[in-house]
Each structure stands twice: as C-alpha cells, then as structure tokens.
Amino acid sequence: MQFKSIIVALATASNAVNALAIPEGTALEPRDDRVDGLPVATVRGNAKSPRPHFKRYKGVALSAALSARSPAPEPQNNGGDGGKGGDGKGKGGGGGNDCKAARDLAKGIQKNIKDQEGELKTANEIREIVGRNTVNEQEFKTAKEKLLGFVKAGITQREENQKKAPKGNAAIPGLEEVAKAQKQELEQAEGLKGNSQDLATLIKMKKEFEDGIKLNEQNKKDAVKGCKK
Structure with a gap:
C-alpha cells in the first residue's frame, strides 16, 4: 500500500509540473538580465519572468511522498503494564x-x-x-x-x-x-x-x-x- 501511495503522489506531482509548462511554440530568448539576483528569460511578447525549475518541483514532490511513509512498528512482547488505571489494565491498551x-x-x-x-x-x-x-x-x-x-x-x-x-x-x-x-x-x-x-x-x-x-x-x-x- 505504501508503494502505491508513492506512485500516486508522483503522478500528481507530474501533472502539476505539466500544468506549469510554457505553451508549445512559444520561443524563449536567453538574456543576461537578473531579477532579485536570479537569471531570467524573456518570453517574446511577455514580461520578464524567472525560468521555471521543473526538476526542483519533481524533487520536492518525491521528498514529500517519501516522508509520508510510516515506519513499520517493531514487534513487541506483551503490551506493557498499561497506563493510569490503578488496576494495571490501562485505558484502551490492554497491556x-x-x-x-x-x-x-x-x-x-x-x-x-x-x-x-x-x-x-x-x-x-x-x-x-x-x-x-x-x-x-x-x-x-x-x-x-x-x-x-x-x-x-x-x-x-x-x-x-x-x-x-x-x-x-x-x-x-x-x-x-x-x-x-x-x-x-x-x-x-x-x-x-x-x-x-x-x-x-x-x-x-x-x-x-x-x-x-x-x-x-x-x-x-x-x-x-x-x-x-
């Protein structure tokens, strides 16, 4: 189930990246201009905008998917002596x-x-x-x-x-x-x-x-x- 969740997360991230892509046929002109210290490209007919970093988006999505995985609990013997119950049974645990x-x-x-x-x-x-x-x-x-x-x-x-x-x-x-x-x-x-x-x-x-x-x-x-x- 965890592996399936990772695949779904990656597919969602990929769709999000595709949605950010520049329409086909639009030419990009490299420029030496910088905005806030970052290199930019001018889209003909449009204002200056930072070059999108698609790889970084995919890396963030993958990290988020991996961090969502829950570690498998280690097997334990018995259930402990229970919580605050006074009788050693503990609420809900049964230990x-x-x-x-x-x-x-x-x-x-x-x-x-x-x-x-x-x-x-x-x-x-x-x-x-x-x-x-x-x-x-x-x-x-x-x-x-x-x-x-x-x-x-x-x-x-x-x-x-x-x-x-x-x-x-x-x-x-x-x-x-x-x-x-x-x-x-x-x-x-x-x-x-x-x-x-x-x-x-x-x-x-x-x-x-x-x-x-x-x-x-x-x-x-x-x-x-x-x-x-």
Missing part, C-alpha cells in the same frame, strides 16, 4: 492484561521446572539402582514409576503453559522445544528395563533434564519481557 497473563505463564513454567528437577533427581536414583551388582527389582519398579510420574506431570504442565501463553509471547518457541524433548524423555523412561543396559540411557537423560531446566529458566524470563518486575 496490563497481557502482563498479568505473562506473569501467570512464568509461574506455570516454574512449576514445570520443579517437575524437571524431580525427573533429574529420580533418574540419578535409578542410575544408582541399576549400577549395583544385584538390582532390587521392586526398588527399581518404584523408582521408574516415580520418574514416569514426574515426566507425565511435566507434560501436563507444559501443555497448560502453552494454552495460557498470550499471543505473540516470546516464550512460545521455547515451550515448543520443551514439548519435543518431553516426548523423547517419556519414551526413554518407559523403555527402562532395570539392568545395567539402562546406564547409557540414564546418562543421556540426565543431560536432557539439565538442558530442559536451563531452557525453561530462559522461557520464564522470556515470558515476562516488556513487563515491569
């Missing part, structure tokens, strides 16, 4: 509502981090259990169920976080990354057998849980970007 939802999202992400910390702790416990010469099957079974409980709780919490995230919130891409990681972690947890062959998987899961915690810590910060602390 306070965005920040209220963003803070609620940050709290939900923190709950997810707690689940991840439980996953990490339980994975280390299972690693110790299966690393023994003799594995206590009941102890392993209990620990595995505990791990699966944390993983499934984390998935549920992350899904809630995605639902409550305000439109355009900066944490949304990070939450999608968490979702991908959780899918893999669930498959790994369900596949544990309770023997030494689990050690390689548990070492990998430990790294995944640690990375997931770091990712959600960043998601928590991103969630409230643009809001007052």
